[in-house]
Amino acid sequence: MEWEVVIGLEIHAQLATNTKIFSGASTAFGAEPNTQACAVDLALPGTLPVFNENALRMAVMFGLAVNSEIGKRSVFDRKNYFYPDLPKGYQTTQLAEPIVGPGYVDIETDDGDTRRVRIHHAHLEEDAGKSLHEDFHGMSGIDLNRAGTPLVEIVSEPDMRSSKEAAAYARKIHAIITTLGICDGNMAEGSMRCDCNVSIRPKGQATLGTRTELKNINSFRFIERAINTEVARQIDLIEDGGRVIQETRLYDPDKNETRSMRSKEEANDYRYFPCPDLLPVIIDDAYIDAIRAELPxxxxxxxxxxxxxxxxxxxxxxxxxxxxxxxxxxxxxxxxxxxxxxxxxxxxxxxxxxxxxxxxxxxxxxxxxxxxxxxxxxxxxxxxxxxxxxxxxxxxxxxxxxxxxxxxxxGLKQVNDTGAIEAAIDQVIAQCTTQVEQYIAAEPDKRGKMLGFFMGQVMKLTQGKANPGQVQGVLKQKLDQRC
Amino acid sequence: MSLDRSDVERIAHLARLAMNENEAPEYTESLNSILTLIDQLQATSTDGVEPLAHPMDAVQRLRADEVSELNQRDALQACAPAVENGLFLVPKVIE
Amino acid sequence: MFNLTLSELSNALSRGEFSSLELTQAFLDRIKRLDTQYNSFITLSEEHALQQAKAADTLRATGQATALTGLPIAHKDLFCTQGIRTSCGSKMLDNFISPYNATLVERLNLAGMVTLGKTNMDEFAMGSSNESSYYGPVKNPWDLDRVPGGSSGGSAAAVAARLVPAATGSDTGGSIRQPAALCGITGLKPTYGRISRYGMVAYASSFDQAGPMTRTAEDAALLLQVMAGEDPLDSTCATQAVPNFSASLNDSLLGLRIGLPKEYFAEGTDPVILERVREAIAEFEKLGATVKEISLPKTQLSIPAYYILAPAEASSNLSRFDGVRYGHRCDSPKDLEDLYKRTRAEGFGAEVKRRIMVGTYALSEGFYDAYYRKAQQIRRMIQQDFIQALSEVDVIMAPVTPCSAFRLGEKNSDPVSMYMEDIFTLSLNLAGLPGMSIPCGFADNLPVGLQIIGNYFDEAKLLNVAHQYQQVTNWHQQSPANLSEG
Structure with missing residues (x-):
């Protein structure tokens, strides 16, 4: 059976703001654990969020760059779940009314065509902290420096049909966000992270197959490899009579395989609702136009x-x-x-x-x-x-x-002195009698290729400094005279 | 709408509240009496009414992107139950 | 000195009758002597208070005192106070010492006020009787067998018992007004957003509002003046200008239009309470006010709407109490889930857990539209009712509670009957409107409160109306007969 691959990407880009999305703590990378986690980031009782104007500006820049409708009214929602790197027990994100509406980017395929990849929407949200798994007497350590770093999550439509297209799309998004200066695009440090939703279906079938979500992909190369690996797994599975289960899978670049993330298997009920600590973000045409005017x-x-x-x-x-x-x-x-x-x-x-x-x-x-x-x-x-x-x-x-x-x-200056060049050529011709004879014996249309040998010898003799154009002219002239 | 014990156990799990054998029936009963109270809403038609998320008819204020919070780790971790090398310790996180 | 109001004490301080240090020490001694019978304080911050009092005396000596400098106050134990435990009446925060001050605490400190301690409250402000506190119930100073109301029951009882001249409270569904009524003091819940919520431990974010609890409207005006106003740390704090609340206290009430919502005077309320409220309204008519009946037809729906929306917000707000960064943590958790579940089961009391579960359910998949969204629509309808009514009248008057202080334990076993306590108060929190409770007499020797409801950001009008009433009546000056010393 011939299979068609269907891919959609969710790209998280950390915005290059100075401070967190809802607090005045620094977002600089690489600080000592928890030294950039303030009372708000730690979700101390009574603390409240206030929205960073620069995060808003950067999200709007992105939206304009991908031909999107900008949400003049956007609303923050809470996504509720318990995890130690999520201090409040909910992530502040945008669900129903995101800042960036539908848009698109064009990617170039290998055969020189362009393909349009539609962007479903992009929304602002806060990043989580990190769990460190070095062994602390059987415990994990939690560093909340990253908690509250502004993210824009860019959700594509399932418009890509190969791992190459997926990587090309990711590269295009990378080019856009780095050109805009809103993200440093460093995938190794996690400034840009890419989750791939992958499914397959028999060629010609309209309905989508069951998809899996691949996480932990931290380079463009791994996007291709992870998708190829997962597609092969899905094809094998189905052709062996099995079924793809909708799940999150972790890509292991060392083994080049994907494996199920059991901890995320449990059906989640995120109980989204509008965050009552934040009010609707309202922007007008003048605000959007001013940003548009300054786009690079x-x-x-x-x-x-x-x-x-x-x-x-x-x-x-x-x-x-x-x-x-x-x-x-x-x-x-x-x-x-x-x-x-x-x-x-x-x-x-x-x-x-x-x-x-x-x-x-x-x-x-x-x-x-x-x-x-x-x-x-x-x-x-x-x-x-x-x-x-x-x-x-x-x-x-x-x-x-x-x-x-x-x-x-x-003393690397090129030698353009005709006398010196001629002397060098004469010396080479005198030394390489065998090759000269071969040159003379050769058919005239083969001689051009043979010239390279003498060129090399002359350049060697002049330590690469002889003007190659001049050498070629004089060499050809002198050799042809002998024919 | 009435909850049975398994509903209540599911809700308690979502809310990460341990519940012992004796508590489950109590919570089932009291949650059901509260649900009976709040179900009174269902009799009122709200067609076409815009939900009110917030009593404040105002828009979100914006904060300048300037660092205002400097490192206060020691003070902020003074009440932490378990800390080592500046990290909060929790039972092993399995991914 | 214990019977003096804030403004009287302020005058006495400026006349040099006593120092702030003497005043502070006297109140601290009185609390230590008498509070064993009321249990209105969770934490007494003696050392801290004496330092503040000394600093206040220095300010006064150098001519830098404001009207509030050197005056004692107590804070409900959900306002974060740097260096002083902030427990929220919960085992969860029994060991929590905040590293920062709530904005309103910061402002009152800057004005020179002296924090005597932190007052008892229903756990996480969830309750109407103060019986859900981890630190035990508070007793009503008018009758020690009865509840002081809640959730700001400690603040109300402490002010009523003259343990402190004023206290802060918070009101999510009536938590300032109802205990103020049951303890015979003056309590003001300002417009939502009037006072910063930064540093006030959240119960239900779109309802919570801090306010002053005092003996008189005049004192409430003094405190509100300092507490109110924009705060860059709270996105939901109003940017509206703060008027001079004391300046309009003596405005005439001639022509004041009072609306009486017929739904608040219907059957189900203690007839004696309705009688006291009607007598109070008659006083206002003598002062030149006119009265008309109005209708707030969705009143009955305020309880179900509130008990969906507030628990939903609470279920999310209280997720941060997970035993990881602060607060209670269970012993030797065997894994993460065990850490969360036992920490939270041990740290929260029964009523808090109930509300977390109700809220979790209301937000869960498949029920959001039927519960949460529906309740938000009802919330809009209730707000519209008030906006309509307040376009016809200046203030609305009503009872605060359907009955006076009930006995300890009386409603404890049935959460729903406890919820009905707030029928007259919580619709204001749904709408975000300001409301006030002032003493207007007694029913069987227990205080009765009159509720005054005003338009958005019209606290000045409420304070003016309340003050004028307190100029012609003396209900606010009554003190419980069992107070052993004056």
């Missing part, structure tokens, strides 16, 4: 502009626009070098390679956009060769300074 250029628009303005490929434009810092970096380099294509190559090539190795983001890059542009400009004016430039880049990365300083200090 969004990833889709920037991508289109990169193609249009800089002549970048779809791929490069997509990669560079997916992260605001990276896109800004690119534009600075392209501006300074007047060579967008070469700038894009360096950023998606060498820079990305070293950043990946060091597990850093563009923001943390030791080579600034100015430094990289300085390097590219020396390639463009033939001061150095592309090969030497890679060495200079590593020196910039490790030791800092400017490309000019490094080129001067290390």
């Amino acid at each position: 250029e969004l990833p889709d628009a920037r991508r289109a502009r990169f193609i249009e303005q800089y002549g970048l490929s779809d791929y490069d434009a997509g990669v560079l626009s997916s992260d605001r810092a990276q896109a800004d970096y690119f534009e600075t380099v392209a501006e300074l070098t007047k060579n967008a294509k070469l700038s894009a190559n360096w950023i998606t090539g060498e820079l990305a390679r070293l950043l990946n190795q060091a597990d850093m983001t563009v923001k943390q890059s030791p080579v600034s956009a100015d430094q990289l542009a300085g390097l590219i400009n020396r390639i463009q004016d033939n001061t150095i060769t592309g090969k030497i430039a890679k060495n200079v880049f590593e020196l910039l990365w490790n030791e800092g300074g400017s490309a000019d300083e490094i080129i001067a200090a290390k």
Whole structure:
């Protein structure tokens, strides 16, 4: 049987506010346990919530960025359940009247098409604390620093049909929230968390199959892997005559498997009701318009502009626009070098390679956009060769300074002197008699390929400094003279 | 609408209240008498009436996003039943 | 000095007749001597009070005293007081010392008032007789075999017994007005939102409202002046301007339009109480008021609506008492569920558990619309009734309670009969309106209260009306005959 996969995502994004959604405690990551949990966050008797204006502003920004209707009236509800990381015994969230109504984003599929993923709604809520499972004499430790951190929960429609689409959607949301600056997007630290609702159905069937909810997915790669694993499990299960049970499953990236979360199996009755400690949040068109006016250029628009303005490929434009810092970096380099294509190559090539190795983001890059542009400009004016430039880049990365300083200090300047180049070529031709003979013997249309060997020898002899264009011209001329 | 003992046990579980053998019948009886009282509402038609969630006809106030609460962990944990290394201790949480 | 009101004591302090330290010590001694028979205090904060009194005397000596500086007060034990136990009358919080002050405590402290201690109350403010307190029942100073009312029964009894000139209370369904009536004192429940709820342990958030409990309307005005007003820590605290409540106390009542809701004068209420209330209304007519009958047809529905909505909010508000961060925790829990269930079963008393269960049920899946939503609709209808009535009259007058103080244990076994106690008070909490109880005579030697209901944020009118009545009557000056010392 041919199966169709149906996926919907619930993405939780921690908003990059200074303080909690309902208290004045800091939201900074990594503090000592419970040092950023104030009386309100600990749910001390008599404490009350007051709503953070910045959380509201950021949620509205998100809604505008995903083409949503903004809730001019939104209401906080209580979701009641007992858990040690939930100090009040209820989570303050939004159920019936969320701040962000239906919207959509477009994702690009591998075959170059775009697919529209509808957003059902997005709502504001408070994060829970953390249970630490190191052994405290058989007990767990509760850290409430994270309790009350503002979250926007983005709920998609079940519009995705493959794990790749799901990852592409998650990347698009990531690009939007980081471009807006409302979330740092760090999945490893849990700033952005992704729950995947996965079901399968026979191709052509209209009704949805029973879904499972996958939790604990903390990278884009794991989104794909977790879904693929779960889809395979569901297919096996059904084809063996079994049934999928609606449940929450935990993804284990080490074993690449999903397993049932027994603790969440018990049927919950959350007893939602409007939170009587908070009043309806009312905003008007003027408020929304003011936010709209200040929205930065969004990833889709920037991508289109990169193609249009800089002549970048779809791929490069997509990669560079997916992260605001990276896109800004690119534009600075392209501006300074007047060579967008070469700038894009360096950023998606060498820079990305070293950043990946060091597990850093563009923001943390030791080579600034100015430094990289300085390097590219020396390639463009033939001061150095592309090969030497890679060495200079590593020196910039490790030791800092400017490309000019490094080129001067290390004597890496390209050799453009025809006399010196000719001398080197003559030396190579004299030494490599066998290869020269082969060259002469070859069919003329094969000779071009054979030129590479002599190029390499000449570059080696000149320590990579010879102007490759010049070398190629003179080399071809001298060899062809012998034929 | 009348509750039987299993209803009351389910409610007590949702509310995380332990109930012993003797208490269950008592609570069943008193909850039923309260339900009889509140069921008087059902006789009144409320069609088209907008529910009133709050007597305050006002809108939510907003707080500036500025840190106002500094670390007071020691004072806030002074009444905590079990604390170690700044963490509140509870029986093992199983996920 | 024990028979003096706040304003009289204030004058005596400024005349230098005694110091705040002497006054404070005298009241503390009196409490220690007499409260064994009333049980109106849970905690006496002697050391703290003497420090505050010394500081107040210093302020006065340096000319920085306000009208309230150096005057003693007691707080209902659900207002968080830094460094002093805040128990809510519950075993759950028997060991809880708040690390912060409630906003209203902070404001009264800043005004220089001296906190003598924390008064007894029904557990988590759930009750109408003060019998649900973990610390034992409070006795009514007018008859020690009878209840003082609740839930602010400790505050009412302490003021009535002259153990303190004034106290704070809270009113969710009548918890200021009903004990004020049963103990023969003056109690004001302001408009919902008039006083910050920050630091007042929540029972039902959309109903709870703090207020002053005093001997006179004049004193209530003094306290309300300090307690009322916007608070950035409470989203539901009103931003309306706070008028000078004392300034309008002496306004004439000529032309005052009084509405008498016929549903509040119907059968089921002690006829003697109705007679006292009618006599009081006759006094107002002498002062120039006019009287007309009005109707609040949904009165009977206020009890079922309240007993859905308030327990629903309570069931959620009281979830934080889980034995993890503060408060009672059961011995050696074997797992998380055991921790929650035994902690809560041991820490809460029977009435609290009942209301948590009723509220849990009303919010549970499949019943929300039939109970919670329906009750919210009734709440709107009750509010509309009042808005309609108050467009025709300035104030509404009615009894506070259907009967005077009942005997200890009399209604204890039947929660529903206890709930009926609040028939005349809780519709105001549903609507969020201000109401007041003032003494208007006696029924079989037990105090009777007159309820005065006003429009939103019109506490000044209530205080004016009550004060004018207290200028021409002396019911508020009566004290229980069994007080051993004056």
